[in-house]
Amino acid sequence: MLESIIKFESVCKNYGNTHALTDLTFNVAPQSIFGFLGPNGAGKSTTIKIMMGLRRLSAGKAYVLGNEVNGRNPDILSRIGYVPESESLYSAFTARQIIDSIKPYYPKWDKNLEKTYLEKFELPSNKRISEYSLGMKRKLQLLLALSCKPELLIMDEPTLGLDPITRYKFLQTLVSEVAQGNMTIFMSSHNLSEVERICDTVAFIKNGKLLELKKIEELKKKGQRMRVVFQKDIPASALDIPGIEMLEGSGKHYTFSISGDASSALEELNKLPIFVMEDLDLSLEDIFIRKMEEK
């Protein structure tokens, strides 16, 4: 078994003078659900396109499913399911025609799985794509990506524009697929709650550089989110204590995160007239915002 399903070694990608990716190095372990997070223009889609062979590297090495990639390779692509950010499909075609056009190229295409997903997603296979809603198009993309029984599923903002119910069903399908098979999922998303729900590992990227890569549990252990009620009004400047970040509130009520050495920050805090102090769950969103605000 491969040690890494995806391996990037000092990958750089330049578009003219713009550095889309700089010295990007990371590994994705087999059978993991890997979340790739970053603000707009961070380099998430470029990274995904390099994996798919749709972009060439400017420097470094990239390996997907044990093969070096630097351009399209149909042998590797036949083992990957891909849900792109754009929902562009052939609008004059029916779902059936799209399926029939591409399935001959996937040696492991599972007709039963295709049928199951058509029914599960309630996709009318003889209706034109132009008559499909955005959610239906996304579901069809997922059907195409899953019916080929991929070893690696790559998704770029897969739930973008989906309503909560469709998003829930979509994620449920992904989790059950991973639980059943030997699939690894790599996904980029802006929806941090869904990443938190299904991913076991996350990487933060900003300006084409990797900021951090950790298991979600480890990330959460690294910081605390707290709510404090003081006995009297306290100016925000009084909470200008090393380690306290993302301060919100005013007067007696404040919420903040503590990073780094929590004990020294708490020691300083205890010097203030605290009425109540409670631990809150640190969400991935809190961690994300903190990461993005770090210089």
Place this chain on the structure above:
Amino acid sequence: MGIFYKEWLESKWKLITGTIVFTVLSLLNVIMYPWIQTFMTPDMARLMESMMREMIPFIEVPALVPAFDSWNSYLYGSWISKTLYQSMIVYIILVASPLFAGEENKGTLEFLWSKPISTLKIVSAKYFVNVSGLLIIALISTFILYPASLIIGEKFDVSLFALGLVQAIPGFVMLFSIAFMMSTLFKDSIKAMVSSIILFSIMSVPSFLPEFRHLSIFRIFQGFNLLANESLMWSAILIFVFVSAVFFTLSYYVSSRKES
């Protein structure tokens, strides 16, 4: 064969529409003949010939008298030597330009590139499905003239028209290959179309220069040599085939180097 099936699905309406339009244009020549015969008397033809020679001396004026004298000369001159190749140039530009540029524009090219289909298969499917369409249109719209001739009681010279197509079709394929390559270069169908129009216009320059007229590919399309009972221009046909192969290879090269 999935990718050929996909290209066929995308191209079938262009093929059906093209066949109908070309067939109508072709049959118009038959429908117009009785009217032209009444109007174009030998004296009128001679007068028009001399007027055209005086007004536009740099263009070679075809001999109109014999052209209207015989059914096959008239039909060949107005279909193979004029309407077919002129319309086919328009058809080629309209059909070939969006093949890659249009997909890139619509965002469907990324969908295609992300599938495990070799670039050669993708390029070949687009090329050969549409070249086949072009052949089918040329054949149907030309040989529909056979039953149409019989209906009006004229004899259709099958070999003359078949030879005319043998000479013209490789040229059409060459123009298609050039427009196809332009489609791989641009991300916008309109830009691909304009660049093909510019290239074809440059290629038409020899037609206006008497000393270089024999080099004009458009003159070879007209096939006046066959009307004058001369043989096929094999060297031109071979050059068309060679240039087509070069542009097909270039299209493949550009596509395989391209980032979606």
